[in-house]
Amino acid sequence: MTSLPDSTTTRMSALDDARQQLADAAMHLELPDGTFQMLSYPRRELTVSVPLRLDNGDVRLFVGHRVQHNFSRGPAKGGLRYAPSVDIEEVRALAMWMTWKCALANLPYGGAKGGITIQPRDYSRTELERLTRRYASEIFPIIGPERDIPAPDVGTDENTMAWIMDTYSVASGYTVPGVVTGKPLQLGGSQGRASATSRGVTHVALAALERVGIEQRGARVAVQGMGKVGRDTARFLAASGLRVVAVSDQFGAVQNASGLDVEALCRHLDSTGSVVAAPGSDALERDDLLELDVDLLVPAALEGAIHEGNVDRIRARVIVEGANGPTTTQADRVLNERGILVVPDILANAGGVIVSYFEWVQSNQTYWWSADEVEARLQARILSAWNEVVRLAAERRLSLRAAAMVLAVGRVAQAHELRGLYP
Numbered sequence: 453m454t455s456l457p458d459s460t461t462t463r464m465s466a467l468d469d470a471r472q473q474l475a476d477a478a479m480h481l482e483l484p485d486g487t488f489q490m491l492s493y494p495r496r497e498l499t500v501s502v503p504l505r506l507d508n509g510d511v512r513l514f515v516g517h518r519v520q521h522n523f524s525r526g527p528a529k530g531g532l533r534y535a536p537s538v539d540i541e542e543v544r545a546l547a548m549w550m551t552w553k554c555a556l557a558n559l560p561y562g563g564a565k566g567g568i569t570i571q572p573r574d575y576s577r578t579e580l581e582r583l584t585r586r587y588a589s590e591i592f593p594i595i596g597p598e599r600d601i602p603a604p605d606v607g608t609d610e611n612t613m614a615w616i617m618d619t620y621s622v623a624s625g626y627t628v629p630g631v632v633t634g635k636p637l638q639l640g641g642s643q644g645r646a647s648a649t650s651r652g653v654t655h656v657a658l659a660a661l662e663r664v665g666i667e668q669r670g671a672r673v674a675v676q677g678m679g680k681v682g683r684d685t686a687r688f689l690a691a692s693g694l695r696v697v698a699v700s701d702q703f704g705a706v707q708n709a710s711g712l713d714v715e716a717l718c719r720h721l722d723s724t725g726s727v728v729a730a731p732g733s734d735a736l737e738r739d740d741l742l743e744l745d746v747d748l749l750v751p752a753a754l755e756g757a758i759h760e761g762n763v764d765r766i767r768a769r770v771i772v773e774g775a776n777g778p779t780t781t782q783a784d785r786v787l788n789e790r791g792i793l794v795v796p797d798i799l800a801n802a803g804g805v806i807v808s809y810f811e812w813v814q815s816n817q818t819y820w821w822s823a824d825e826v827e828a829r830l831q832a833r834i835l836s837a838w839n840e841v842v843r844l845a846a847e848r849r850l851s852l853r854a855a856a857m858v859l860a861v862g863r864v865a866q867a868h869e870l871r872g873l874y875p
Contacts, residue, residue: 464781466545466755472781474548477857480848487865494544495562496520500590502568504583507576514583518566518591520600521547524867527598528564529554529805531605532612534580537754538567545755549776550805552860553798557837559809562864564600566591572607584612588619595620597630597816603808604634606679606754610646614639630815633808642811643823644830645804649774650684651827652803652834657685657748657772658692659838660795664770669693672746674768676700677753678727681774681801683718685750690714694748699727700741702753706733707744743767751778758783766792773797788851796853798860799834799841806833 464472471492478488497519504512517540520528530550533543543565551563568587572580594600604613613632617639620631629640637643644651661668671694675686678701690696695711703726706712713732720730728735742749742758743765751757752774758766763783771787772795773779779787779794787794807830814820821829845855 465541466777467541467548469755469777469781470545470548473853473857474861476854477861480850480854480858481862481865483861483865487868490868491522491861491864494519494521494547495523496594497540497544498591498594499540500587502583502587502590504575504579504586506579514568514570516566516568516587516590517543518564518594518600519543519547520562520564520594522551522562522864524864524871525555525562526560527562527596528600529559529561529808530564530566530600530603531804532602532608532616533565533567533605534570534572534607534612535567535754536569536571538569542755543567546776549798551864552857553802553805555860555863556798556841556856557802557806557809557833558863559805561601561805561809564602565605566602567605570607577611580612581615584615585619588616589623592620592623595631597628597812601630601808601812602632603804604680610634610636610641613641630812633811633815635811640811640815640818640820642807642814642826643821644826645807645811646680647684647688648807648826648830649681649801649804650688651830652806653681653685653750653752653772653774653800654688654692655803655831655834656795656800656838657689657750657770659835660770660772660793661748663842664793666747666769670695671748672697673748673750674698674741674744674746675774676741676749676751676757676778677775678721679752681804682750682752683721685752685774686714687718689748689750697746698736698741698744700736700738700753701727703738704728705736705738705741706730707736707741708733748772750774753778756780758787760786763787768792771795772800774801776801784851784853788853794851794853796856799837799852799856802837803830803834806830 502514546565554561635641698707745767749768755777758779760782
């Protein structure tokens with residue numbers, strides 16, 4: 453029923469992984485093949501040329517994408533990524549995962565994702581602004597508060613969203629704060645949005661440790677990636693009494709078996725641009741962090757970090773996926789067979805899109821909530837999703853990933869069925 457194209461490479465791509473996860477859920481749900489095929493491919497995608505005038509006057513051409521995977525439950529929602537690795541297949545996979553993430557959190561959205569193939573640190577702020585505004589003008593026809601709402605992702609931030617909002621608003625003739633989320637507070641952003649993904653990861657991680665009977669205080673944690681998600685996750689876990697024993701970034705990794713001083717490490721990161729040589733730490737090979745003997749591992753970098761080449765050396769008792777797609781399909785099966793609890797990305801890192809939804813609601817109502825209100829609503833919604841996934845996993849004897857996918861795909865498939873096929 454749910455046949456997939458053969459992969460031409462030894463390791464499955466992110467898109468292969470995303471489609472295989474869908475195929476597994478479709479089998480459990482006994483979806484018709486037509487429904488499976490519709491869910492396997494994006495509803496709409498746009499690839500654009502993005503010419504950039506550099507500060508020295510030269511012109512350089514970049515390629516940008518915006519993929520809208522699904523609209524059945526509402527407008528598309530998803531981040532905008534600036535990274536050298538961006539290609540159309542990666543964006544398709546990330547858009548699909550966003551569909552499931554929104555459905556699992558019961559948000560009235562479908563999934564989308566965007567990206568430009570660029571190394572942002574090689575360009576000035578003014579160059580990145582011109583790049584962003586040109587990209588926004590190219591995708592203008594398919595975005596909007598009722599069509600597709602971008603948000604920050606790898607390599608982008610609240611300034612990027614401000615530029616998109618302004619570009620869209622100028623072209624529309626009036627201010628449209630709801631066209632993006634993750635905006636600066638002064639432009640209608642939400643309290644708590646910047647750290648929302650990390651707070652969600654923390655809430656779910658603490659629940660997962662409790663589920664497997666690991667005492668929260670003093671539990672050993674390793675965090676891969678000290679960017680938007682990993683940095684605040686390390687801070688929040690340390691503040692909750694856990695012992696962060698290792699962290700890594702793209703330049704290297706550090707460790708301290710007695711526990712790192714996370715706040716001092718963050719100050720070092722701010723001043724040097726890396727965690728390498730942080731005070732009170734010992735050097736560690738970057739990829740070795742994943743294989744440490746810890747209670748909790750948080751992969752919060754890019755997709756495919758845990759794969760068939762290293763999965764047999766993973767020793768963490770609990771893995772909470774802060775990044776999108778950090779575990780390949782083959783590796784996930786091995787971890788499940790070994791009894792390692794894996795909290796999937798579409799649940800673990802849903803805090804960002806949950807608070808993006810809150811921001812969208814606030815922007816549309818022009819009424820803003822306090823930080824405490826946002827945090828309470830985030831905690832309630834993500835733990836509700838956690839409890840639903842745990843309950844279904846126990847009822848059907850599924851892994852948490854399989855249970856999360858069955859819930860999410862089932863909700864989207866039901867929306868397809870209720871809306872019907874037009875014409």
